[in-house]
Amino acid sequence: MALSWNDIKDRALAFSREWSGESSEKAEAKSFWDAFFHIFCIPRRRIATFEKRVKKIDGKDGYIDLLWKGILLIESKSLGGNLDRAFSQAKDYFPGLKDHELPRYILVSDFARFRLYDLEEEPPHEFTIEKLYEHIKLFGFIAGYQPTSYKEQDPVNVQAAEHMGKLHDKLQATGYQGHHLEIYLVRLLFCLFAEDTSIFERCQFQDLIEQRTAEDGRDLAQWLENLFQVLNTPDGKNGLGNKRLQNLDEHLSAFPYVNGSLFSERLPIAAFDTEMRNLLLDCCVLNWSRISPAIFGALFQSAMDQKLRRNLGAHYTTEQNILKLIKPLFLDELRKEFERVKSKPKKLGEFHKKLSQLKFLDPACGCGNFLVIAYRELRLLELDILRILVKDGSLSLDVVEFNILCNVDQFFGIEIEEFPAQIAQTALWLTDHQMNMRVSEEFGKYYARLPLEKSATIIHGNALQVDWRKIVAPESLSYILGNPPFGGKQYQSQEQKKDLWRVFNDVQGARVLDFVAAWYRIAIDYMAENPKIRAAYVSTNSITQGEQVGVLWGDLLKRGVKIHFAHRTFQWSSEARGKAAVHCVIIGFALQDTTEKRIFDYETPQSTPKGLKVQNINPYLVDAPDVLLKKRRKPIQSTPEIALGSIPYDGGNLILTPEEKLELIKANPKVSPYIRPLMGSKEFINNHERYCIWLPGIPPVIIRKFPCILDRLERVREMRLASQRLTTQKLASCPMVFGELRQPNTDYLAIPEVSSERRSYIPIGFISNDVIASNLLYTISRPTIYHLGILTSSMHMAWMRAVCGRLENRYRYSASIVYNNFPWPQNPTDKQQQAVEKAAQAVLDARAKYPTSSLADLYDPLSMPSELAKAHHKLDTTVDNVYAKKKFSGDSDRVAFLFQLYEQIATPILPKKSKHSKRTI
Numbered sequence: 001m002a003l004s005w006n007d008i009k010d011r012a013l014a015f016s017r018e019w020s021g022e023s024s025e026k027a028e029a030k031s032f033w034d035a036f037f038h039i040f041c042i043p044r045r046r047i048a049t050f051e052k053r054v055k056k057i058d059g060k061d062g063y064i065d066l067l068w069k070g071i072l073l074i075e076s077k078s079l080g081g082n083l084d085r086a087f088s089q090a091k092d093y094f095p096g097l098k099d100h101e102l103p104r105y106i107l108v109s110d111f112a113r114f115r116l117y118d119l120e121e122e123p124p125h126e127f128t129i130e131k132l133y134e135h136i137k138l139f140g141f142i143a144g145y146q147p148t149s150y151k152e153q154d155p156v157n158v159q160a161a162e163h164m165g166k167l168h169d170k171l172q173a174t175g176y177q178g179h180h181l182e183i184y185l186v187r188l189l190f191c192l193f194a195e196d197t198s199i200f201e202r203c204q205f206q207d208l209i210e211q212r213t214a215e216d217g218r219d220l221a222q223w224l225e226n227l228f229q230v231l232n233t234p235d236g237k238n239g240l241g242n243k244r245l246q247n248l249d250e251h252l253s254a255f256p257y258v259n260g261s262l263f264s265e266r267l268p269i270a271a272f273d274t275e276m277r278n279l280l281l282d283c284c285v286l287n288w289s290r291i292s293p294a295i296f297g298a299l300f301q302s303a304m305d306q307k308l309r310r311n312l313g314a315h316y317t318t319e320q321n322i323l324k325l326i327k328p329l330f331l332d333e334l335r336k337e338f339e340r341v342k343s344k345p346k347k348l349g350e351f352h353k354k355l356s357q358l359k360f361l362d363p364a365c366g367c368g369n370f371l372v373i374a375y376r377e378l379r380l381l382e383l384d385i386l387r388i389l390v391k392d393g394s395l396s397l398d399v400v401e402f403n404i405l406c407n408v409d410q411f412f413g414i415e416i417e418e419f420p421a422q423i424a425q426t427a428l429w430l431t432d433h434q435m436n437m438r439v440s441e442e443f444g445k446y447y448a449r450l451p452l453e454k455s456a457t458i459i460h461g462n463a464l465q466v467d468w469r470k471i472v473a474p475e476s477l478s479y480i481l482g483n484p485p486f487g488g489k490q491y492q493s494q495e496q497k498k499d500l501w502r503v504f505n506d507v508q509g510a511r512v513l514d515f516v517a518a519w520y521r522i523a524i525d526y527m528a529e530n531p532k533i534r535a536a537y538v539s540t541n542s543i544t545q546g547e548q549v550g551v552l553w554g555d556l557l558k559r560g561v562k563i564h565f566a567h568r569t570f571q572w573s574s575e576a577r578g579k580a581a582v583h584c585v586i587i588g589f590a591l592q593d594t595t596e597k598r599i600f601d602y603e604t605p606q607s608t609p610k611g612l613k614v615q616n617i618n619p620y621l622v623d624a625p626d627v628l629l630k631k632r633r634k635p636i637q638s639t640p641e642i643a644l645g646s647i648p649y650d651g652g653n654l655i656l657t658p659e660e661k662l663e664l665i666k667a668n669p670k671v672s673p674y675i676r677p678l679m680g681s682k683e684f685i686n687n688h689e690r691y692c693i694w695l696p697g698i699p700p701v702i703i704r705k706f707p708c709i710l711d712r713l714e715r716v717r718e719m720r721l722a723s724q725r726l727t728t729q730k731l732a733s734c735p736m737v738f739g740e741l742r743q744p745n746t747d748y749l750a751i752p753e754v755s756s757e758r759r760s761y762i763p764i765g766f767i768s769n770d771v772i773a774s775n776l777l778y779t780i781s782r783p784t785i786y787h788l789g790i791l792t793s794s795m796h797m798a799w800m801r802a803v804c805g806r807l808e809n810r811y812r813y814s815a816s817i818v819y820n821n822f823p824w825p826q827n828p829t830d831k832q833q834q835a836v837e838k839a840a841q842a843v844l845d846a847r848a849k850y851p852t853s854s855l856a857d858l859y860d861p862l863s864m865p866s867e868l869a870k871a872h873h874k875l876d877t878t879v880d881n882v883y884a885k886k887k888f889s890g891d892s893d894r895v896a897f898l899f900q901l902y903e904q905i906a907t908p909i910l911p912k913k914s915k916h917s918k919r920t921i
Contacts, residue, residue, distance in 0.1 A: 003040065003041050003143065003446060004440065004444050004445040004446040005136075005137065005145075005440070005441060005444040005445075006444040006445065007446075008039060008040060008136055008143060009133050009136055009444075011038070011039040011040075011041075012039050012132050012133040012136045013133045015035055015036065015038075015039050015132065016129050016130050016132050016133065018035065019032055019035065019111065019129060020112075020129055020130060029065065029076050030050055032076075032111065033048075033050075033065075033066055033074060033076075037142070039136070040139070040142045040143040042142060042143070042202045043202075044066075046201075046202060046203045046207060047068050047071075047202055047203050048066050048067060048068035048072070048074075049066070049067055050065065050066055051063045051064070051065070052064040052066075052067040054093050054096030054097060055095070055096040056092050056093060056095065056096060057092060057095045062092065062093050062096065064090075064093050067101070067103070068103065069100070069101040069103075069285050070100055070101060070102065070103065070104075070285045070286060070287055071103055071104060071105065071141065071287055072103050072104075072105045072106075072107060072141075072142070073090050073093065073103040073105070073106050073107070074106075074107045074108075074109070075087070075089055075090040075106070075107075075108045075109075076108075076109055076110070076111070077108070077109070077110045078110060078111075079110050079111055079112055080110060080112075081110040083108045083109075083110065083113065083115050083126075086108035086109075086110075087106060087108050087115070087117065087124075090106045090108065091106075100159070100282060100285050100286065101285070103119070104118065104119055104120060104141075104287070105117065105118055105119070105141065106119065111129065112128060112129055113126065113127070113128055113129070114126065114127055114128075114129065114132065114135075116138055116139070125138055137441070140441065141287075141289070142202075143198065144196065144197050144198030144202070144289060144437065145198075145437055145440065145441045157290075157291060157292060157295050157296050159286060160192075160283070160286050160288065160291055160296065160300075161296065161300050163279065163282055163283045163286065164185060164188075164189065164283065164300060166279055167185070167188070167276065167279045167280060167283065168181065168185060170275065170276045170279065171184070171185075171270060171276070174270070174271050176268070176270045176271070179418060180267050180268055182418060182419040182422055183265060183267060183422060184267055184270060185300075186262070186422045186423060186426050187228060187262060187263060188224075188280070188283070189300065189426065190258075190262060190426055190429070190430075191205045191227075192205065192283055192284060192286075192288045193288045193289075193291060193430055193433075194258075195284075195288075196287055196288040196289040197288070197289045197430075197433055197434065197437060198437065198446075198448070199256070199258075199433060199448060199450065200255060200256070201254065203284070204254065204255065205227075205284065206281065206284035206285075207251070208223065208227065208251050208252075209223070209277065209280060209281060209284065210281065211251070212249075212251055213277065215274060215277070216273065216274045216277075217272035217273045217274050217275075217276055217277035218272070218273075220272040220276075220277050220280070221269050221270040221271055221272050222269065224270070225267075225269055226249075226252055227252060227255065228263045228267070229263070230244065230248070230252045230253070230255050231255060231256075231257065231258040231262075231263045232257075232258065232259065232262075232263035232264050233257065234257050234259075234451070235253075235256065235257045237256070237257065238257070238450070238451060240257070240451070256450050256451075257450065257451045258450060258451055258452055259450075259451035259452050259453065261455060262425075262426065262429070262452070291430075292319075293368075293372050293427035293428070293430045293431045293434070294319055294322070294368075294369050294372040294373050294376070294427070294431075295319070295369075296427070297366075297367030297368055297369060297372070297420070297423045297424065297427045298317065298366065298367045298369060300367070300423055301366075301367050301419060301420050301423060317369045317370075317483065317572075319373060321538075321572055322369060322370055322373045323373065324567055324586055324600070324609070325370070325481060325536050325537075325538060325567075325586050325588075326370070326373060326374050326377065326481065326536075328536070328564075328565040328588055328598060328600075329479060329481060329534060329535075329536040329565075329588050330358075330374075330478070330479055330534070331374075331377050331381075334355070334381060335381065337351060338351065338381060338384065338385070342384075342385075342388055345392070345394055348385060348388065348389070351385070352382065352385045352403075352405060353405065355378060355381065355382055355385075355405065355406055356382075356405035356406050356407070356410070357410075358378070358410060358478040358479070359410050359411075359412065359472060359476055359477050359478050359479075360374055360375075360410060360411050360412065360477075360478065360479050360480075360481065361412040361413070361414075361468070361471070361472055361477055361479070361480050361481075362411075362412070362413045362414075362480075362481055362482035363413070363414045363463040363468065363480065363482060363484070363519060363522070363523070364414065364415070364416075364463055364482050364483065364484040364485060364519065365413030365414060365415050365420075365421070365424050365458065365482060366415060366420050366424065366483070367420045367423040367424050367427060368413060368420075368423065368424025368425070368427045368428060368456075368458070369483075370481050370482050370483065371411045371413055371424065371427075371428060371456065372424075372427050372428060372431050374411070374481065375406075375408065375410075375411055375428060375431055375432070375435075376431055376434075376435060378406050378410075379406055379431075379432075379435035379438075380435075380438075382404065382405065382406050383435075383438060383439060383442065386400060386403065386404070386439070386442075386443075387442070389403070390443065397443055397444065397445060398445075400439065400443045400445065400447070401439070401445070401447040404436070404439060404447070407432070407449075407454050408428045408429065408431075408432050408454055408455055408456045409454040409455065409456065409457070411428060411456040411457070412456065412457045412458070412459075412471055412472045412477075413456065413457070413458040413459065414458075414459045414461055414463040414466060414468070414471065415458060415459070415460060415461075416460075416461065416462050416463070417460075418460045421458045421459070421460045422458075424456070424458045425455060425456050425458045428455075428456045429452060429455070432449060433448060433449070436448055436449060457471060457472065459471055462499070463484075463519070463522070464499040464500075464502070464503060464518050464519075464522060465499065468522070468526050469526065469529075474526055474527070474529035474530040474533065475529065475530050477530065477533050478532075478533065478534075479533065479534055479535065479536075480523050480526075480527070480533060480534075480535035480536075481535065481536050481537070482519075482537060482538070483537070483538040484515075484516045484518075484519040484537055484538075484539070485515055485516065486514055486515060486516050486539070486540040486582065487514055487515030487516065488514050488515075488540070488542060489511065489512055489513070489514070492515050496515050497511075499515075499518060500513060500515055500517070500518050503518040503521050503522060504517070504518070504521060504555070507551060507554075507555045508551075509547075509550075509551040510551055512547055512548055512551060513543070513548055513551060513552055514539075514540050514542050514543055514548065516537065516539045516540055516543065517543055517548070517552045519537060520537065520539075520543075520552065520556060520589075521555065521556070523535050523537075524556060524559050524561060524591070527590070527591050528559070528591065531590070531591040531592050532592065533590065533591075534564065534588065534589075534590040535588070535589055535590065536565075536586060536587065536588035536589070537586070537587060538572065538584050538585075538586050539584060539585055539586070539587060540582070540583075540584060540585075541568075541569045541583050541584060541585045541806060541809075542805065542806065543585075544585055544587075544619060544620055544621050545620070545803065545804060545805045545806055546803070546804060546805030546806075546812070546814060546817055547631055547805070547814075547816075547817060549619045549620060549628060549629065549803075550628045550629065550630060550631070552619075553619035553628060554628050556589075556619075557619070557626055557628070559591070560591050561589050561590075561591065562589065562590055562591070562592065562593045562594070563587060563588065563589050563597070563617040563618070563619070563621075564588040564589060564590055564594050564596070564597055564598075564617075565586075565587075565588040565597060565598045565599070565600070565617070566585060566586065566587050566588065566598075566599050566600065566617050566621040567584075567585055567586035567600040567602075567609060568585060568599065568600065568601045568602060568609075568621050569583050569584070569585055569602065569806070569809060570583070570584060570585075570602045570606070570607075570609065571583060571584075571606050571809075572584040583806065583809040585621060586600075587621070596613070597613065597614050597615065597616065597617050598611050598612065598613055598614065599611070599612050599614050599617060599621065599622070599623060599892075600612075601892070612892070618899065620802050620803055620895075620899075621802075622802050622892060622895045622896060622899065623892060623895075623896050624895060624896045624898075624899030624900065625899055625900060625903050627899060627902060627903050627906070629803055629817055629821045629902075630821070631816040631817060632816055632820035632821060633816065633820070634820060635819065635820045635822075636820060636821055636822075636823070636902075636905055636906065637823070637824050637905065639787070639824055640749075640780045640781060640782055640783055640787060641780070641781070642751075642778050642779070642780050642815045642819045642820070643742050643778070643779055643781075643815065644742060644753070644775045644777070644778055644779075644815065645679075645680070645742060645743070645772070645773030645774045645775050645776070645777045645778070645779055646738040646740055646741050646742050646743050646772065646773065646774065646775065647738060647739050647740040647774075647775040648692070648738045648739060648774075649720065649728055649731055649738070649739030649740070650716045650719065650735075650738070650739070651715065651716060651719035651720075653712045653713075653715040653716045653719065654692050654693045654712065654716060654738065655678065655690065655691070655692050656675065656678075656690070656691040656692060656693065657689075657690065657691075658689045658690075658691070660691075661675055661691045664708055664709075667708050668706055668708060670705070670706075671706050671708065671709065674693060674694060674695055674698060674706075674709070675691050675692070675693060675694070676691065676692055676694040676770060676771070676772050677689070677690070677691055677770070677771045677772065678690045678691055678692040678771075678772045678774055679750070679767065679771050679772065679773055679774065679777055680752075680753075680773075680774040680775070680776030680777050681752035681753050681754045681755065681776045681777060682776070683774075684750055684752055684763070684765075684767075684777055684855065685752055685755065685763055685854065685855045685856045686854050686855075686856045687854040687855075687856075692738075692772055693709060693712065694772055695709075695736040695737060696737050696738075696741060696743075698736070703736060713735045713736055714735070716732075716735035716736075717732045717735040718732075720732035720735065720739075740775070742773075742779070743769070743772055743773060744769050744773070744779050744781040745769060745781075746769055746781055746782055747766060747767065747768050747769050748766070748767055748769060748773070748779040748780055748781050748782075748783065749764065749765070749766055749767075749779070749780040749783040749787060749788060749791070750764065750765055750766070750767045750773065750777050750778070750779060751764050751777070751778040751779075751780070751791070751813055751819075752776070752777060752778075752813065753775075753776045753777060753778060753812065753813050754776065754807050754810050754811065754812055754813070755810060755811045755813070756810055756811075757806075757809045757810055757811055758860070758861055759859045759860070759861065760794075760797065760859075760861065760872075761792055761794075761797055761859060761872060762792075762797065762800065762811060762813065763855035763856075763858070763859050764788060764791055764792045765788075765844075765847075765855070766783070766788070767779075778813060778815060778819070784837070785837045785840050785841060785844075786833050786836050786837050786840070788840045788844075789836040789837060789839055789840030789843075789875055789878075789879065790824060790825070790836065790879060792840065792843065792872075792875070793875055793876050793878075793879035793880075794872075794876040794879070794880075794891065794894065795876070795879050795880060795883060795894050795898070796822060797891075798891035798892075798894040798895050798898070799818070799822055799823075799894075799895060799898050800813065800818050801891070802895045803817055803818055803821070804817065804818050805817070821902065822898075823898050823901040823902045823905055825879075825882045825883050826901070826905075828882050832881070832882045835878050835881075835882075836875070836878055836879060836882060838878075839871070839874050839875040839878040839879075840875060842871040842874060842875070843868065843871045843872055843875055845871070846865065846867045846868040846870075846871040847868060849865070849867065850865060880894075883897065883901075884897065
């Protein structure tokens with residue numbers, strides 16, 4: 001077990017008195033360094049070796065004075081020796097070391113001076129032997145007091161997971177698998193962590209393997225089984241009776257009683273060989289004190305899957321993203337309360353007690369990332385409280401450990417897979433110990449919670465089927481949080497669909513919902529028994545866009561849900577290469593209202609969010625009334641109707657590439673009048689060429705003159721007959737025309753269905769009716785340049801971004817939600833309309849100056865011509881003035897205004913209750 005810092009400082013002073021004045025590099029070096037490690041009550045021979053021979057970069061043999069593999073390299077010089085040269089000499093040994101042997105720290109010394117290099121930080125620390133006690137905390141890594149500021153991409157996390165993954169594969173290959181293998185690996189994880197963080201003695205687990213097991217691994221499994229039983233058997237300490245055998249092996253009897261249910265289950269005996277034993281020893285060499293439980297849990301799970309292991313670093317949730325949820329959910333508020341009461345002893349004590357009574361539930365906890373970070377932040381806040389209590393004399397250092405009130409039993413989780421559920425519970429124990437070490441380091445007295453008397457409650461089960469009330473009573477719960485599975489309707493398994501439908505059995509249209517929506521409904525039903533509970537989920541942005549909003553939030557708003565904070569769309573991913581980014585939102589909600597509402601917005605999905613205090617957050621995550629947009633077949637006002645283009649249903653046989661078009665015309669030039677340009681979103685935006693055979697209204701006698709066309713029509717007929725859809729089969733009787741014909745008979749305004757989110761404006765423009773619009777292009781017949789001006793303005797673009805659906809993060813325009821619900825200007829004057837028309841024409845004129853550039857070129861934010869940008873800016877100002885005399889501060893302001901206008905248009909007879917009155921329309 002680790003010594004307290006007070007004891008270590010006393011030992012450091014004694015060491016300095018004894019060795020001050022030593023001068024010879026060789027004569028007393030070994031005794032000197034043995035005594036140095038004795039400061040920390042660490043036997044040097046257990047962790048480090050003298051005179052380690054290695055090949056230097058020049059191919060010659062070199063001898064390292066002292067090496068602790070993976071941790072520390074020491075190079076000594078005689079009194080007055082050059083420490084710079086000693087450091088350079090130490091670095092020369094690196095080429096002869098294996099990757100896992102490379103140290104993080106280099107210590108050079110001439111007996112009178114110490115210089116410690118942390119190779120991950122700058123600069124080194126230098127001091128005399130007399131001042132060693134003042135700098136002794138720099139050597140916390142020897143005693144097990146490892147700093148707990150983790151890097152999300154720390155290679156140690158990935159290396160550790162890779163090692164465990166290899167060991168997993170080897171054990172699985174022997175036939176040891178399933179539940180037993182998962183528990184076995186979690187136990188090994190705990191042991192590896194324990195010996196680097198002072199739960200066990202330094203290298204105690206490694207020594208057991210190296211010294212007591214055969215090199216061929218034949219007896220390793222039995223020794224591990226014995227160890228697991230010992231760790232689950234009281235040792236007579238902590239007021240518990242000694243239930244261990246009196247003649248127990250001395251190596252085994254030295255291990256502490258752990259308990260905590262981790263070692264209680266009897267597992268089948270595994271089987272090891274030489275390679276597997278070496279793999280486990282390689283794991284022992286890693287510095288497990290640097291492992292972050294929040295990151296490592298997901299890495300550990302990924303390591304068990306060979307496919308995921310190929311890109312191991314991409315499969316965990318970053319701490320930065322987790323903090324985006326927990327800070328506004330509870331941490332910011334608790335920190336503010338702490339600042340208010342920290343100078344008032346009585347209130348500070350009450351606040352401390354309050355922290356220990358908070359309870360947290362993650363109903364889709366995975367490996368426990370959210371719970372781990374939440375617990376760590378709770379303990380850090382408690383540590384701030386303890387500092388004040390000790391400083392003002394309210395708390396004696398002798399009893400600090402009895403005033404650590406926060407514990408892992410405040411945390412609850414549900415996880416559908418057993419292995420991550422096991423990891424989650426273990427990760428919370430590891431976090432608890434790391435925080436106990438922080439307390440020990442802070443106050444100089446070693447403190448550890450052994451045996452593990454309390455544990456988090458992590459249930460292996462389906463959160464949409466189990467009763468949350470049986471896990472934690474609603475009246476005692478404080479917060480619900482997490483990152484439930486997303487699953488759009490097309491990606492849901494049949495079992496997931498059944499779960500979703502069961503949850504929303506009373507909600508019409510629920511089949512369009514993403515799977516994550518079920519966690520909102522279950523949480524609200526649970527929270528109804530305690531409206532003080534607050535919740536926050538990471539979710540797909542789809543539930544705040546398009547048709548899902550009316551279905552999900554129509555139900556939730558009826559139940560009294562209020563959104564307290566929201567992160568608008570951002571990219572949820574790790575920092576790893578090859579990352580699979582998902583575009584998400586975070587929504588904090590409750591059954592009670594609050595005046596402290598905040599929206600966090602992102603200029604780009606990867607940028608840093610900007611928080612803004614708002615009056616209300618509606619289901620579209622904008623500061624506007626709680627209105628829900630209906631799917632409308634016709635515009636809410638008297639404006640031209642919109643429609644999707646025509647759908648071929650042809651198996652590609654009526655569609656032509658430019659090359660196919662030329663081939664047909666070359667074979668028979670008279671076919672040319674029946675080939676028309678075909679335009680969808682890509683063709684419209686990028687000037688791509690595509691064509692189609694267009695035969696509506698063409699007499700059969702003409703069609704039969706072209707065998708090349710007849711051959712294609714036959715394939716269309718066969719394709720339609722082979723369809724499983726009855727409506728498509730019926731279309732086989734007319735193979736010469738598209739399955740659905742919606743081509744305008746006049747020139748039309750075109751709006752691409754899908755457009756990049758990078759653009760400030762969706763490219764919109766006029767097209768001749770000779771050009772056939774596909775079903776990836778919206779068309780507006782008989783438009784005027786005034787309609788173009790309104791639709792291509794920032795006012796309409798802001799509305800579109802707020803309410804449209806998304807394809808990944810690209811805009812997905814909608815007729816029924818975006819266009820038909822869009823509030824047009826009310827009763828514009830002729831002068832205002834003319835101003836809009838003039839400004840819109842200026843936009844068209846600016847485009848026309850670049851005839852060889854596509855709309856993609858013109859509207860790329862990096863290449864947009866300045867005159868086009870200026871024309872759009874003028875149009876934006878003109879359209880804003882038509883809507884209102886006020887100056888809009890930005891898109892958020894525009895959207896808030898439009899929602900209020902929509903509410904007036906949709907319910908013109910009903911009086912408004914307030915600026916943000918709730919109305920489902």
